[in-house]
Amino acid sequence: MKAYAGKVLKIDLSTQKTSLYPWTDSDRERFLGGKVMAAKIIYDLLDDKIKPLSEENIVVISTGPMTGTGAPASSRFNVSSISPLTGLITSSNCGGDFGLMLKKTGYDALIISGKASDKVWLELTEDSISFHDAKSLWGMHVDQVQEALPKRYGKLVIGPAGENQVKYAGLFSGERTAGRGGIGAVFGYKNLKAIATFGKIKTQVYDSTIKSFYKNWISKLRMHPLTGKQLPTFGTAGLLTIMHHNNILATRNFNAGRYNDFDKVSGESLKENHVIKKKGCITCPIQCGRQVKVHDKIVKGPELETIGLFGPNILNNNLEAICRWNLELDEYGMDSISTAGVIAFAMELNEKGLWDNGLEFGKIDNLSEIIRMIAYREGIGNDLAEGVKFLSDKYGGHDFAIHSKGMELSAYEPRGAVGQGLGYAVSNRGGCHLNAGYIVLFEGLSMNMNPYKTTNKAEFTIFSQDMMEACSAAGQCVFTLQMMLPKDILEKPNSGLTSVANKLLTTPITAFIIKRLNYMKSLPIHLPMIPHSKGIKLATGMKMDLGRFKTIGERGFNLERMINLKRGLKASDDGLPKRLTHEAQAGVSDAKVPLESLKKQFYACRGWDQEGIPKEKTLRKLGLYDDQCLFLWKSEKLDADITDEVTSKLS
Ligand code: SF4
Numbered sequence: 001m002k003a004y005a006g007k008v009l010k011i012d013l014s015t016q017k018t019s020l021y022p023w024t025d026s027d028r029e030r031f032l033g034g035k036v037m038a039a040k041i042i043y044d045l046l047d048d049k050i051k052p053l054s055e056e057n058i059v060v061i062s063t064g065p066m067t068g069t070g071a072p073a074s075s076r077f078n079v080s081s082i083s084p085l086t087g088l089i090t091s092s093n094c095g096g097d098f099g100l101m102l103k104k105t106g107y108d109a110l111i112i113s114g115k116a117s118d119k120v121w122l123e124l125t126e127d128s129i130s131f132h133d134a135k136s137l138w139g140m141h142v143d144q145v146q147e148a149l150p151k152r153y154g155k156l157v158i159g160p161a162g163e164n165q166v167k168y169a170g171l172f173s174g175e176r177t178a179g180r181g182g183i184g185a186v187f188g189y190k191n192l193k194a195i196a197t198f199g200k201i202k203t204q205v206y207d208s209t210i211k212s213f214y215k216n217w218i219s220k221l222r223m224h225p226l227t228g229k230q231l232p233t234f235g236t237a238g239l240l241t242i243m244h245h246n247n248i249l250a251t252r253n254f255n256a257g258r259y260n261d262f263d264k265v266s267g268e269s270l271k272e273n274h275v276i277k278k279k280g281c282i283t284c285p286i287q288c289g290r291q292v293k294v295h296d297k298i299v300k301g302p303e304l305e306t307i308g309l310f311g312p313n314i315l316n317n318n319l320e321a322i323c324r325w326n327l328e329l330d331e332y333g334m335d336s337i338s339t340a341g342v343i344a345f346a347m348e349l350n351e352k353g354l355w356d357n358g359l360e361f362g363k364i365d366n367l368s369e370i371i372r373m374i375a376y377r378e379g380i381g382n383d384l385a386e387g388v389k390f391l392s393d394k395y396g397g398h399d400f401a402i403h404s405k406g407m408e409l410s411a412y413e414p415r416g417a418v419g420q421g422l423g424y425a426v427s428n429r430g431g432c433h434l435n436a437g438y439i440v441l442f443e444g445l446s447m448n449m450n451p452y453k454t455t456n457k458a459e460f461t462i463f464s465q466d467m468m469e470a471c472s473a474a475g476q477c478v479f480t481l482q483m484m485l486p487k488d489i490l491e492k493p494n495s496g497l498t499s500v501a502n503k504l505l506t507t508p509i510t511a512f513i514i515k516r517l518n519y520m521k522s523l524p525i526h527l528p529m530i531p532h533s534k535g536i537k538l539a540t541g542m543k544m545d546l547g548r549f550k551t552i553g554e555r556g557f558n559l560e561r562m563i564n565l566k567r568g569l570k571a572s573d574d575g576l577p578k579r580l581t582h583e584a585q586a587g588v589s590d591a592k593v594p595l596e597s598l599k600k601q602f603y604a605c606r607g608w609d610q611e612g613i614p615k616e617k618t619l620r621k622l623g624l625y626d627d628q629c630l631f632l633w634k635s636e637k638l639d640a641d642i643t644d645e646v647t648s649k650l651s
Contacts, residue, residue: 001025001028001029001065001540001541001542002204002205002206002539002540002541003065003066003069003203003204003205003206003536003539003540004028004033004065004108004540005063005103005105005106005107005108005201005203006106006108007020007106007107007108008020008021008022008023008041008107008108008109008110008111009021009107009109009110009111009124009129010110010111010113011110011111011112011113011122011129012113012114013112013113013114013115013116013120013131013190013191013192014055014113014114014115014116014117015114016116016131018129021041021109021111023037023108023109025542027040028065028540028542029542029543030552030555030623031473031552031555031556032064032065032470032473032474032536032552033062033063033064033065033067033108033109033473033474033475034062034063034064034076034077034078034093034472034473034474034475035062035078035080035091035093035469035472035473035556035560036469036470036472036473036552036553036555036556036559037060037062037108037109037473038060038062038078038079038080038091038109039080039089039091039556039559039560039563040559041058041060041062041109041111042058042060042080042081042082042089042563043559043562043563043628045058045111046058046082046563048566048567048568048631050082051082052081052082052083052084052087052182052185052186053084053165053185053186053189054115054189055113055114055115055190056113057081057082057186058081058111058112058113059079059080059081059110059111059112059183059186059187059190060078060079060080060081060109060110060111060112061077061078061079061098061102061109061110061112061156061195062077062078062080062108062109062110063077063078063099063100063102063103063108063109063475064076064077064078064472064473064474064475064476065474065475065536065539065540066474066475066476066535066536066539067099067100067103067203067475068100068103068104068202068203069203069205069210069539070210070211070214070283071214071217071283071474071475071476071535071539072214072217072218072221072283072284072285072286072476072480073281073283073284073285073286073476073477073479073480074283074474074475074476074477075095075096075097075099075100075281075282075283075284076093076094076095076099076281076472076475076476076477077093077094077098077099077102077173077475078091078092078093078094078178078472078473079091079092079094079156079171079178079183080092080183081181081183081186082186082567083181083182083183083406083407083429083430084165084167084182084185084186084189085167085168085181085182085338085387085406085407085430086181086405086406086407086429086430087406087567088405088406088428088429088430088563088564088567088569089428089429089560089563089564089567090180090181090182090183090407090429090430091181091428091429091435091472091560092170092171092177092178092179092180092181092183093178093434093472093477093478094156094171094173094176094177094178095173095174095176095280095281095282095284095477096154096155096156096172096173096174096175096176096281096282097154097155097173097174097282098154098155098156098173098174098195098197099154099173099475100154100282100283101153101154101197101198101199102124102154102197103199103201103203104197104198104199104200104201104202104203105124105125105126105197105198105199105201106126106199106201107124110124110195112190112192114190115189115190115191116131116190116191116192117191118133118135118191119133119134119135119137119138119191119193120132120133120134120191120192120193121134121137121149121192121193121194121195121196122192122194122195122196123150123153123196123197124195124196124197124198125197125198125199126199126200126201134191134192134193134194136148137193137194138163138193139160139163140159140160140193141159141160141331141332141333142157142158142159142172142330142331142332142333143330143331145157145159145193145194146172146174149194149196150196150198152198153196153197153198154173154196154197154198155173155174155194155195155196156171156172156173156178156194156195156196157171157172157173157193157194157195157333158170158171158172158184158187158188158192158193158194158333159172159184159331159332159333159334159375160332160333160375160376161184161185161332161333161334161374161375161385162184162185162187162188162333163188163193164188164375164376164377164385165185165188165189165385166182166184166185166334166374166375166377166385167182167185167338167385167386167387167390168180168181168182168185168334168335168338168339168342168385168387168408169182169183169184169185169187169188169333169334169335170182170183170184170333170334170335171183171184171187171333172330172333175279175289175299175300175330176281177330177335179334179335179336179337179338180335180337180338180407180429180432181335181407181429181430182335184333184334205538205539205540206537206538206539206540206541207537207538207539207541209538210535210538210539213531213534213535213538214535217531217535218285220483220528220529220531221285221286221480221483222285223487224482224483224487224490225487225490225491226446226482226483226485226490227285227286227479227480227482227483228286231286231287231288231479231482232278232286232287232288233271234267234268234270234271235267235270235271235275235278235288235289235290235301235303235304236267236288236303236304236305237266237267237270237290237302237303237304237307238267238268238304239267239304239445240262240265240266240267240304240307240308241262241263241266241267241268242444242445243257243308243411243412243445244257244258244259244262244312245258246416246417246444246445246451247413247415247416247585247587247588247591248412248413248414248416248417248420248440248443248444248445248451249262249308249312249411249412249413250308250309250312250313250402250409250411250412250413251312251313251315251413252312252313252314252315252344252361252586253313253314253344253345253347253348253361253400253402254313254344254400254402254409254413254579254580255579255586256413256585256586256587257413257415257416257585257586257587257588257591258587259311259312259315261312261317262312264317264318264319265307265311265312265316265317265319265322267304269319270290270292270301270302270307270319271290273319274290274292274293274301274319274320274323275290275291275292275301276291276292276293276298277290277291278290278291279291279300281477284477286477286479286480288479289301290302292323294323294324294327295324295327297327299327299330300326300327300330301323301326302322302323302326302336303336304411305336305337305410305411305433306322306325306326306329306336306337306340307319307322307411308410308411309336309337309340309341309344309410309411310322310325310326310336310340310343313340313341313344313411314340314343314344314347314361314362314364315361315362316362316364318364321364321367324368325367325368325371328368328371328372329371332371332372332374332375333375334371334374334375337408337409337410337411338387338388338407338408339371339374340408341388341402341403341408341409342374342384342387342388342391342408343359343367343370343384344361344402345388345391345392345397345400345401345402346359346380346384346391347359347360347361348361348397348400349391349395349396349397352397354395354396354397355391355395357380358380370384387403387406387407387408388401388402388403388406388408389401389403389406398577398578399577399578399579399582399583400577400578400579401577402431402577402579402580403430403431403577404424404425404427404430404431404574404575404576405427405429405430405431405569405573405574405575406430407429407430407431407432408431409424409431410424410431410432410433411433412433412440413585414576414580414593415580415584415585415588415591415592415593416444416451416452416585416588416591417439417440417443417444417451418443418451418452418453418454418457418593418594418598419437419439419440419442419443419449419451419454419457419460419461419598420433420436420438420439420440420443421576421580421581421593421595421598422436422439422457422458422461422593422595422598422599422602423435423436423437423438423439423461423465424436424576425574425575425576425595425598425599426461426574426599426602426612428557428560428561428564429560434468434478435465435468436461436465437460437461437462437463437464437465437468438464438468438478439457439460439461439464441482441485442460442464442505446482446485446490447485447489447490447501447502447505448493448498448502449502449505449506450506452591453506454594454597454598454601455506455511456505456506456507456510456511456514457598457601458598458601458602458604458605459511459514459515459518459601459605460505460514461602462514462518462554462602462605462606463514463517463518463550465553465557466518466550466551466553466554466557467481467484467530467549467550467553468481468553469552469553469554469556469557470532470549470550470552470553470556471532471553473552473553473556474532474535474536476532480532481530481532483529483530483531484527484529484530486501486529489501515605517547517550518550518554518605519607520547520550520551521547521548521551521621522545522547522548522551523545523546523547523548523550524545524547525545525546526545526546527546530546530549532549533545533546533548533549536549551622554622555622555623555624558606558614558618558619558622558624559624561608561612561614562614562624562629562632565612565613565631565632566631569612570611570612571599571603571610571611571612574599574612575595576593576595580592580593580595581593581594581595599612606618607621613632613633614632616633619632
């Protein structure tokens, strides 16, 4: 099939043996690539009992069919594994040049298994794979190791945090990060410092008219108010001001949704006082990244999540310090969201007398040192390196331990956007805004769907989750999906049309339409504001339409759910801390996340039972029903069958 390199390489670090992993055109049509492909491989290969930090765990690094075809924002690649932070599947999407170069080397994906007996780095070219001694690289910061590896290569590396198995250490490609879930620690455990690839193979596409199609797509992205104006002008940080006004800016360890000094750390302030220029991923017309000056060096600037969580959430209004910590986190190789979440929680533990650790809200002079101590697991850094859930198990404070399934939440305070709260709770990788469906965009960030009401939130969350899964599987940035929000409405927030559109979002007719869309296996149309399905068709030649595209996302979401269920996930794990579900948001009447009722709607709309287990007919629809998935229903059903049989025999 066109647009694929055609090979998946399995690399066993223990034996230093490699082999090709079977992956057929039928697999490509069903799982596309990226994180959905990775979920299928993990589902097939991994025993449900394996530990995240073990030889048995695997890391799947996968590109999508759009990678390398010139599609907008298509340099993204995915990394999936069993997370040391959550014990569940995690996936992390990354920009940088690694994915593009991997495909040029002739591989769609790599599967890394085993554990090297000593520190190694891997070199992959079109016709060879070499295992190099990495002793001289061990200990190096992310930027140093990238500098030390061959210049023209695409690189994926870890820093000291990964080596020291900090549970939220990330992987880095250029200035971009696969940050969430701690896959950097899995690399560190496996003694793998880096992978570097180089090749010159060109990706072939099916339909030669694709160039003009992409040209048109790019110009639409440039004309859209979000992807053509807001993101390029202010970066993701441009959302901070509106988050404050809408009570969704996480403040003081999620005590509140507003921060009085928000303007000192806003996207506008970043642009005015710190940004030198914008810079983003290769092949991206949006360019949401920023470059700032730290210690006279021009480096990557902080994103919204880093600013929100290292700003308002720890009561810090010093943007310069955030830029500095952002650089330090990148050099040590750690996820900024989890690091900031851990620090905020430790501050509140200290304040409440549960853990005397020297951390205080608003006190920032010791934070550079704390970040270093986490990366090297020194002193209190050793506990902080384990994450919020671990800290709450050790020191208490479960009610204000801001995580879901063990992963620290992003910067959106969900009591001001309850659909986003649902998303955090049911996300497969834990407290992540993207895997949540990013429905906060509808709840005040761009559209104005009533953020406190539960109406239609489950339906929109599912639609959005599935679309983002599919987009990511294609190898494109999920921000390209923002184009589906109607331009005319975003440009005229006060018009009568906008007010009608916002009201329509919560009507039964909209629920009916979205539900139908969610149930459909195929919908034989392409939409101009979601060009992804047509792009995939032109690039690969596979049968593709809007319905199939969305179904690929749904398949991926359900597959990840099945992996988690296999690993012991229960409905009660789809949770949020009590602060968000039972305490009113400071300063805003009685806003709380009504999680149980939202979950009920979500499970029903997803075709799951009340325990959050996909029903047989859901799996049959997705083509996921086979002998392997019988584990889902085993205990209750088999026990009930046996009990019935025994009862009837006795009587
Ligand atoms: S929108 Fe931003 S994150 Fe996405 S590909 Fe472009 S620069 Fe990268």
